[in-house]
Amino acid sequence: MAKITYVEHDGTEHTIEVKNGMSVMEGAIKNNVPGIVADCGGACACATCHVYVDAAWEGKTGEKSAMEESMLDFAENVEDSSRLSCQIKVSDALDGLVVRMPESQH
Amino acid sequence: MAEVQAPDLNSRVVIVGAGHAGGSAAAFLRQYGHTGPIVLVGDEPLAPYQRPPLSKAWLKGEADAESLSLKPAEWYEENDCRLILGASGTALNRGARQVTLSNGATLDYDYLVIASGARARMLPIPGAGLAGVMALRTAADAETLKAALGPGKRLAIVGGGYVGLEVAASARALGAEVVILEREPRVLARVACEALSRFFTDYHEARGVTFELSAGVEAFEGANGKVTGVKLSDGRVLPCDAVIVGIGAIPNDEMAKAAGLECVNGVVVDVEARTADPAIFAIGDVTHRPLPTYGRMFRLESVPNALEQAKQVACALVGRPGPHPEVPWFWSDQYDLKLQIAGISFDADRVLLRGDPATAKFAVFHLQGDLVRAVEAVNAPPEFMMGRKLIEHRTPVNVDKLADPTISMKEVAA
Numbered sequence: 461m462a463k464i465t466y467v468e469h470d471g472t473e474h475t476i477e478v479k480n481g482m483s484v485m486e487g488a489i490k491n492n493v494p495g496i497v498a499d500c501g502g503a504c505a506c507a508t509c510h511v512y513v514d515a516a517w518e519g520k521t522g523e524k525s526a527m528e529e530s531m532l533d534f535a536e537n538v539e540d541s542s543r544l545s546c547q548i549k550v551s552d553a554l555d556g557l558v559v560r561m562p563e564s565q566h
Numbered sequence: 567m568a569e570v571q572a573p574d575l576n577s578r579v580v581i582v583g584a585g586h587a588g589g590s591a592a593a594f595l596r597q598y599g600h601t602g603p604i605v606l607v608g609d610e611p612l613a614p615y616q617r618p619p620l621s622k623a624w625l626k627g628e629a630d631a632e633s634l635s636l637k638p639a640e641w642y643e644e645n646d647c648r649l650i651l652g653a654s655g656t657a658l659n660r661g662a663r664q665v666t667l668s669n670g671a672t673l674d675y676d677y678l679v680i681a682s683g684a685r686a687r688m689l690p691i692p693g694a695g696l697a698g699v700m701a702l703r704t705a706a707d708a709e710t711l712k713a714a715l716g717p718g719k720r721l722a723i724v725g726g727g728y729v730g731l732e733v734a735a736s737a738r739a740l741g742a743e744v745v746i747l748e749r750e751p752r753v754l755a756r757v758a759c760e761a762l763s764r765f766f767t768d769y770h771e772a773r774g775v776t777f778e779l780s781a782g783v784e785a786f787e788g789a790n791g792k793v794t795g796v797k798l799s800d801g802r803v804l805p806c807d808a809v810i811v812g813i814g815a816i817p818n819d820e821m822a823k824a825a826g827l828e829c830v831n832g833v834v835v836d837v838e839a840r841t842a843d844p845a846i847f848a849i850g851d852v853t854h855r856p857l858p859t860y861g862r863m864f865r866l867e868s869v870p871n872a873l874e875q876a877k878q879v880a881c882a883l884v885g886r887p888g889p890h891p892e893v894p895w896f897w898s899d900q901y902d903l904k905l906q907i908a909g910i911s912f913d914a915d916r917v918l919l920r921g922d923p924a925t926a927k928f929a930v931f932h933l934q935g936d937l938v939r940a941v942e943a944v945n946a947p948p949e950f951m952m953g954r955k956l957i958e959h960r961t962p963v964n965v966d967k968l969a970d971p972t973i974s975m976k977e978v979a980a
């Protein structure tokens with residue numbers, strides 16, 4: 461279980477307990493948090509689950525796969541801290557994680 | 567086009583069909599601040615769930631029921647969304663704004679959303695009713711299929727479309743023997759170009775799948791009520807323990823049709839997902855919808871389409887501007903392949919191959935002059951992502967650059 465804070469682009473925060481094994485994307489979708497769309501349901505095929513991970517967490521969220529890198533390379537509003545939230549698996553180590561959302565997912 | 571009168575956030579919304587589109591519409595309505603009652607009626611016993619994993623991760627045992635569901639069970643109660651499951655909408659009284667359900671109940675609505683999806687087309691041939699002959703549309707179908715798979719089991723798949731090919735890949739992963747029977751001379755004949763068909767056929771063959779192309783399926787043979795083989799028009803009988811029929815889907819538009827709503831291979835809607843009756847919307851696989859990018863009406867069967875229209879109806883009902891129109895897109899996972907398709911090859915006059923299929927990393931572009939109309943990308947996210955943008959913005963491309971995979975997709979615009 462990890463408490464994750466999802467911050468919408470306008471600053472609205474949603475703090476949610478997400479079960480281990482779920483992805484950060486699923487934590488948002490299952491709780492109807494706006495701002496993460498997840499067209500492909502986690503198949504790493506759409507890049508509509510884009511988030512910015514706070515720098516302090518970068519080591520703990522795991523490495524990006526080549527597929528994720530490649531999808532992000534062509535997504536909108538990408539920064540160094542960009543991740544596809546469906547590719548981050550939740551574990552106790554992510555308790556307190558903060559992710560921010562881009563202005564738009566399309 | 568009908569305009570929403572001053573939006574009434576307290577209006578009563580009834581959604582018929584509790585699938586991906588219907589469930590998402592309910593969620594977006596709440597997300598966008600709709601406060602009125604929402605009733606979601608579904609004829610399956612389950613709350614809304616995702617179908618794509620049924621032929622992929624779920625079939626291989628890599629996803630559980632919880633991960634399939636759109637929202638956790640308690641979400642509906644917490645969000646004042648009444649779920650009526652195991653009942654179908656049977657009749658519509660538009661004058662009285664009332665839907666009748668199969669359990670005899672009637673529901674009054676201010677707005678009705680038809681989200682009844684599509685059902686698998688079956689083969690009207692002898693033996694179609696034998697146990698072991700099935701389609702894959704629902705979680706219940708997927709349970710039955712999974713139970714029939716395993717090492718040494720023989721699966722015959724009638725129809726070489728995406729779902730058929732995905733099931734073949736998953737069944738091979740579970741150790742089953744697989745034969746795909748396709749009426750056309752190539753798989754994916756209706757939905758993909760020849761280069762892609764050939765690539766997928768080779769890839770599956772190399773992983774033990776057998777193909778019978780240009781095959782006439784005449785009957786299913788059985789013993790004791792259970793399927794034992796598929797009889798072909800050339801007289802051969804291919805023995806099998808189970809059959810998946812994957813030959814397309816038919817929109818569940820009967821209730822709308824009976825109520826006098828226009829249907830053309832699906833319920834006709836506008837860009838807000840509204841029918842000609844301003845109180846009735848339709849979304850998802852059941853709709854015949856405008857595709858602004860192509861200036862055409864079409865019926866799509868995809869999750870992105872279901873989500874886009876779910877947003878359209880939610881926006882229309884709460885009085886928000888509608889979502890930005892999307893280029894239709896789709897994905898498919900088979901073995902270690904990720905196929906991503908954007909656009910539809912309407913009006914394309916040329917097919918361009920970028921990359922070498924032998925490397926299992928390439929893309930096929932469908933061009934109309936120097937405009938990209940569609941792209942099919944295998945393990946090639948840049949081609950898919952950039953292709954989608956080029957289609958959306960109608961950006962002309964430099965065709966020579968596009969054909970050269972050493973030139974980045976960021977540099978192909980003319």
Ligand SMILES: Cc1cc2nc3c(=O)[nH]c(=O)nc-3n(C[C@H](O)[C@H](O)[C@H](O)COP(=O)(O)OP(=O)(O)OC[C@H]3O[C@@H](n4cnc5c(N)ncnc54)[C@H](O)[C@@H]3O)c2cc1C
Nearest residue numbers: 583585586587609617618654655682683850851867868869
């Ligand atoms: C095996 C499989 C794999 C797929 N893979 C992909 C993929 O990789 N990518 C992708 O984009 N799409 C994929 N799809 C397609 C995608 O799942 C559909 O496009 C999507 O589910 C459409 O949503 P919908 O709500 O319109 O229809 P559905 O999800 O089918 O929901 C409609 C619901 O309404 C119910 N219903 C019908 N009539 C009535 C009635 N009169 N009253 C009450 N309820 C009724 C149905 O039983 C069903 O539960 C796949 C589909 C299948 C079956």
Ligand code: FES
Nearest residue numbers: 502504507509546
């Ligand atoms: S949900 Fe589609 S890429 Fe993450």
